[in-house]
Amino acid sequence: MDQFDIVLALARTAASGDSERARHQIQRLVQALEKSAPDQADRLGRLLTREAKRQEVAPMALEQMRATAAPSPILPGEKLGRATPLPHDRETATPLARIVFPEDNAGLVPVLAPVLADALDDLVGEWGRTEELAALGVQPNMRCLLYGKPGVGKTMVARYIGAKLGLPIVEARLDGLVSSFLGTTARNIGALFDFADRYRCILFLDEFDAIAKARDDSQEVGEIKRVVNALLQCLDARGRRGFTLAATNHEHLLDPAVWRRFEGRIEILPPDAEARHSLLSRFLQPLVLGDAEMKMLVWMTEGMSGADLETLISGGKRFLVMQEAGGSNGSRRRGLLAALRRQAMLSGQLFGEERRRLLLGTNDDLAAELVTEAGLTQREAGLLVGMSQSTISRRRRNVANNDEGRASGG
Ligand SMILES: Nc1ncnc2c1ncn2[C@@H]1O[C@H](COP(=O)(O)OP(=O)(O)OP(=O)(O)O)[C@@H](O)[C@H]1O
Ligand SMILES: [Mg+2]
Known part of the structure; x- marks a missing residue:
């Protein structure tokens, strides 16, 4: 067979x-x-x-994204298959792109704030209805830039869009594209765009700043100018032939002319509390934490990206396994705090400075913050840090009395 x-x-x-x-x-x-x-x-x-x-995929805002199935866009060009030969750098033979097929990302759904999910829905909706729009004499937004801090899910969003539209993504490979030989990078960009223009696909320029740096960057003026000019020409020539997505962490480094070429510019923000809750639950699977533990985690992880949360939880799971291997029988709840403390030590800059200091400080201070700032009850905070509710309550009264005394004493 x-x-x-x-x-x-x-x-x-x-x-x-x-x-x-x-x-x-x-x-x-x-x-x-x-x-x-x-x-x-x-x-x-x-x-x-x-x-x-x-x-069954992720909760909340994502429901809206899935609810509207995008029609597959009618685009010119040949069908890209797994056997289609890729363009290569002539000197090093490194491929200039990798192809990501929609079926490779069938279950992939990013967790995003509802407003962002809506904006993406609109974009995907437009891209799926190019024919209908053309009949009305309007063109959809063919180029879209995703920007935002590292690890917030830009690459994931691009792949999600491809999967949703049923289109393969031609992902530019920077290691192949950017060459140390003079003039070669510009030629590679040309070859990449020729390839993308020939097939029905989304061209995805990830880590875009590497090829689209401002032309007045003082260090490599000549070559950068050549590269940016080639890019501008290719973007213009690609025009309405296919969709182009780009992603960057450094939108301020982009050449203004390149920035202008993108009619759609979507900022992917770090997850808010609700999104962090979803992401944490997703990464924690198959573990399920209680309400108080989740409240503490969500509060502790303020400012973190989706990728940071994934790192944190993977580290936490490793810690858990090591604890069990070592035969420790510490309580599960205290285990969470111990795991967070360990991660605060092992992963520099993962936590915000203030949260890190708190995690590595005294249980008293931590319990007090969990009650006043994170919205936990005294009982919940007590269970998490291993103090009795009455101790927490007494210490908080003492602090309040001291503050009052100081205020009235002048
Ligand atoms: N919004 C999100 N929803 C779900 N998972 C996320 C999200 N953001 C990040 N992640 C997780 O973090 C990983 C890294 O995300 P991704 O590579 O898409 O981020 P990025 O913004 O492209 O980062 P970089 O700027 O470093 O390229 C993802 O594979 C996913 O597991
Ligand atoms: Mg990325």
Whole structure:
């Protein structure tokens, strides 16, 4: 059986419980069957779509994003397949792009604030209705820049958009694109755009500032100018032929002319408290924490990006396993605080400075802050830091009395 290798890979991933990769193998099987057994390929394909729709994904704002299924846009160009040869850098033979197929990201849903989710929905909606818009004489926004701090999910959002529109993403690979040979970077950019223009796809220029730095950057004037000019020309020539997404952490470094080329500019903000709650619950799986523990975590992680939260929780899980391996029988609740303290020591700058100081300070101070700032009850704070409610209450009274005494004493 020709497809036996795929079936074997599918069986292996299914047996390991990795449903994401199993889906990918099914997709491969669909492609392999397309010619020889189109009926079977079709049935398998429908099964995949049905399952993807049924999949239970993240809570809150995301509901809105999934509710509106985007129609697949009608774009000119050839179909990109897994066997399509990629463009390469001529000197080093490094590929200039990698292709991310929509089925590779079928279950991927970023957690975003509702207003942002709405804005993205609009963009995806527009991109899915190019024909209808054209009939009315309007063009959709074909170029969109995603910007925001590191780790807030820009790359994830780009892949999510591709998956939602059912379009492959041509992701520029900077290691291949940017060359130390004079003039080569500009030529590579040209080759990348030629490739993207030829196929039905989204071109995604990730870490965009590396190729779009301001032309007046004093260090590498000549080459940078050449690169930015090539980029501007390519962006203009690509025009309405396909969608272009770019992402950067350094929007202020972009050349103003490049910035202007992007009609859509979406800032991805760090997650607010509600989004942090969702992200933490997602990363904690299969662990489930109680209300008080979640309240403390959400408050402690103010200012962190989604990627930071993932790092924190992975570290916490490692800590938990090590504790269990060491035979410690400390209580689960105190374990959370111990895990946070360990992460505050091990991962520099993960916590904001003030929260870090508090975590590494005394239990008294921490309990007091959890009550006054994080909104925990005295009982909850007591359980988390290992103090009795009456102790917390007494100390808070003492502090209040002292403050009053100082105020009245002048
Ligand atoms: N909004 C989010 N929703 C869900 N997961 C997120 C989110 N933001 C970050 N993550 C997690 O962090 C990881 C890194 O995110 P991603 O690479 O998309 O961030 P980025 O903004 O592109 O970062 P960088 O600026 O470093 O390129 C993701 O794979 C995901 O696990
Ligand atoms: Mg990124």
